[in-house]
Amino acid sequence: MTGVLLLLAAPRAYADGDGLVRQEVSFRGGGGLVLHGTVLGKDGAPGREPGIVLVGGSGAGPREEYRQEAEAFARAGITTLVYDKRTVGYSFLHRDFGLLADDALAGVRLLRSRSGVDPRQVGLWGFSEGGWVAPLAASRSADVAFVVTIGGSGYDPLRTQTYYLATHLHHQGVDEPFRRTVAGPAAQLMAATGLFPAAGYDPLPVLERLQRTPVLALWGDHDTQVPPRESARIFREALARAGNQHVVIGFVAGGAHNGHRTSDGFDRIGGPLFHGKNLGELTPRYAQTMTSWVRAVAAGHPPASSAAPAPGQALATTPVPSHPWYAWLAPALLLLGFAAYPTSALLRRGPVLRPVRWLAGLGILAVVTTVACSTAVFAAGNGAAAPVVWGRPALWLVVQALAVAVVVSACVSAAALRRRRLTPSRATWLRLAPVGLAAAGFVPWAVWWGVAA
Known part of the structure; x- marks a missing residue:
């Protein structure tokens, strides 16, 4: 007993x-x-x-x-x-x-x-x-x-952990934009996926x-x-x-x-x-x-x-929604959209354009690194943010560079498609529409995750 x-x-x-x-x-x-x-x-x-x-x-x-x-x-x-x-x-x-x-x-x-x-x-x-x-x-x-x-x-526990990470990242020299990403979308993703124990x-x-x-x-x-x-x-x-x-x-x-x-x-x-x-x-x-x-x-x-009178508190806590289903759905849809292009290439359906291939690859890499970099601190603590360069984790600067590369690749791909003047067909639509929608959705998603800050 x-x-x-x-x-x-x-x-x-x-x-x-x-x-x-x-x-x-x-x-x-x-x-x-x-x-x-x-x-x-x-x-x-x-x-x-x-x-x-x-x-x-x-x-x-x-x-x-x-x-x-x-x-x-x-x-x-x-x-x-x-x-x-x-x-x-x-x-x-x-x-x-x-x-x-x-x-x-x-x-x-x-x-x-x-x-x-x-x-x-x-x-x-x-x-x-x-x-x-x-x-x-x-x-x-x-x-x-x-x-x-x-x-x-x-x-x-999850809201408490975001406070802990925010205060220690601040002490480490990390500026507010990345701290806001950790306490916002990254914490919501942890809650939505159940990766943080007893979060609620x-x-x-x-x-x-x-x-x-x-x-x-x-x-x-x-x-x-x-x-x-x-x-x-x-x-x-x-x-x-x-x-x-x-x-x-x-x-x-x-x-x-x-x-x-x-x-x-x-x-x-x-x-x-x-x-x-x-x-x-x-x-x-x-x-x-x-x-x-x-x-x-x-x-x-x-x-x-x-x-007793309470002492001052340097930072305020950030509430985390209890069931933020959108936190995992958005990156999942982006990954599916970018992955659709190389997948269709394996099936030999529709035209293959080198700029679009780069767009798909960079898009997948940008989404994965954005999520991994900002959620790693929940697994490894604020030490995962080292070294800090210009108020940001060094890896976050790489993530931001990848995001810029995605936008540039999207523009180059759009220009290449105009030059090619492809004949509209079902195969062309199925091949290009998912990666195009993913590229369009990547921009507001990257802004929400603080990649653009």
């Missing part, structure tokens, strides 16, 4: 001389998958203490990434479970927040079963993607006593179900991965509509997306290394804010709702 604890050779607790006791645990998460984690507590803690389960952000999510948070909670007398995120049923192309919420609830049940934990005071902490998962889990179970989020987004997940209905669960929602004031100002407003308004009177909205001074120290949101200062990069150290105010709030909730005195 989902969430049943595994009584596998339960390891003994051990201390590292830092005042904390650690115990390695295994438990069954969603779908019966075995998850592995560590329970941390304060050495010699008297009586029953509150507990908290840490829910990580996107990606593989090994527990080591959240060691600083786990130790901060444990030192404050809050028994903490931090676990390795599942790799089964979770991938680059697949996200199931419901399954991740089941994992989190299994962790809550584990802590509630421990003798040193108050079963009525076990909550969830969610970072980034966990800012969607933790509220979802809390909305499904009355066992969750409270929710803490850091860097949670008030928007769906809406966190609003979940937040509006948290009527009595105390919530502490925090953002780093230098968050560059989710829109802090907009997200804070959405959290505040949605939870107010739910009638929740214990919602604290706050911002971590000098904090990055993960609430750790940063100078501008794009770097991390200090802290342990993770995958060769600094995680950034916890700011004292960040750790104190979370632990003191949890202790107040556990003591039966959840703070009344309040909202």
Whole structure:
């Protein structure tokens, strides 16, 4: 059964001389998958203490990434479970927040079963993607006593990702036209083709179900991965509509997306290394804010709702239509139109003109590279835009040159057809009409995709 604890050779607790006791645990998460984690507590803690389960952000999510948070909670007398995120049923192309919420609830049940934990005071902490998962889990179970989020987004994953890409491309020196392409037609194509996992997940209905669960929602004031100002407003308004009177909205001074120290949101200062990069150290105010709030909730005195002034936000988010079918239909029709000419040549139907052959080939290449260049950043991040030349990715300059070549080829082809004075026939029409229509449609399509900017 989902969430049943595994009584596998339960390891003994051990201390590292830092005042904390650690115990390695295994438990069954969603779908019966075995998850592995560590329970941390304060050495010699008297009586029953509150507990908290840490829910990580996107990606593989090994527990080591959240060691600083786990130790901060444990030192404050809050028994903490931090676990390795599942790799089964979770991938680059697949996200199931419901399954991740089941994992989190299994962790809550584990802590509630421990003798040193108050079963009525076990909550969830969610970072980034966990800012969607933790509220979802809390909305499904009355066992969750409270929710803490850091860097949670008030928007769906695709709109959030376009904000992340826009801010990082801007930092990289990419001008607005290409950023607008990524946030507009490229994002719509990702939504239309289903290539972006959980693109349309809406966190609003979940937040509006948290009527009595105390919530502490925090953002780093230098968050560059989710829109802090907009997200804070959405959290505040949605939870107010739910009638929740214990919602604290706050911002971590000098904090990055993960609430750790940063100078501008794009770097991390200090802290342990993770995958060769600094995680950034916890700011004292960040750790104190979370632990003191949890202790107040556990003591039966959840703070009344309040909202700190929101910091500025350099860029605004761009909404993505939910079902933009035209985003994939338009390039598909263009490719079919351009491909019709060489296909008919193989069938030896109708006249063959060298300029039109060039037009067809360049048209196919231009459509494919336009789509590939602007959507690559969703797969590989803003690094796919390097190097940047004149405010544009170098490859985008190649795309723009191809677009010009298509227009020039169309003009040369039209002139060649006039000179040839071809006799109208069904074969001629079938051969030339598709590529002609594709060439005509390519111009407005290229303008929409920002190739002409």
